[in-house]
Amino acid sequence: MKLITKNTDYAVRALLVLGGHPQEYISARQVALEQLIPYQYVRKLLRKLMHYDLVVSRDGAGGGFTLKSSPSKIKLADIIRIFQGDIQLSECMFRKKICPQRSRCVLRTHIMSIERLVEKEFNGITLESMLKELKGKK
Amino acid sequence: MKLITKNTDYAVRALLVLGGHPQEYISARQVALEQLIPYQYVRKLLRKLMHYDLVVSRDGAGGGFTLKSSPSKIKLADIIRIFQGDIQLSECMFRKKICPQRSRCVLRTHIMSIERLVEKEFNGITLESMLKELKGKK
């Protein structure tokens, strides 16, 4: 069971790169090289981050991506939500068709509270806090 | 992002059925009917639970499955581990080949502590506690 997929991990690292160069436009190629992420793949991720308003892009030579808002406003939970969807129960517990036991489902309440817990933790980690740690290690 | 897959959910429900009939051997067919789980699929799950020593089986007519140990000793975390593997980071953070940044990975420590938290929660839920809740709802 993985809490974080490669997608999310790549995206976080890409955002860390952008966060490391404030106000600059960084190309997908540079991100790919710095973090050893497949070039075409990171392009796709960056485009998705753009659609979700975390980054903005600039076309053409010298173009690339830059953070749209301050690192303190970007939470790990946001990134996870984009690439892995909402934290949720197994489907069976929501859809009556699949799980007719719903009202009796004893797992439900437990898991829901754990989910809220996990979400809270992920909300507490911001790009800013990660950038600070990164600097500390250099 | 799902914390619980169908596998695990089915397995929990199957174990709840067995727990509801202490000392009796319950056939896969009966479990399938009671919980509306595909028959062949639940057989597979029960066999796996047997391999992991959570249940024992008896062959032939009148046979079936029964819990091997007391419901108080069966933790949700055990079941999740069997069907979804250990709670772990995305691979990249463990394998150097994939993630050469490991030592600098700022996600690592955060996620590890969240994982331990989740594990602790899942360990706190036992088959016994779920059975009690079920009875309360009847």
Added chain:
DNA sequence: TTATCTGAGACTATTTTAGTATCAGTTAAG
């Protein structure tokens, strides 16, 4: 005008999860 970039979309590959089908062997009960 050319090299360097992004946008978009259509692919393919791999892995994980879910589900099925079959056959040999065991056992309870008529």
Added chain:
DNA sequence: CTTAACTGATACTAAAATAGTCTCAGATAA
């Protein structure tokens, strides 16, 4: 002693999620 109701094992297939690739049109800096 035969039959119906079981499990064990294994080999499948199907579907969904994840990871990764390719290509082409258009923007822009030098």
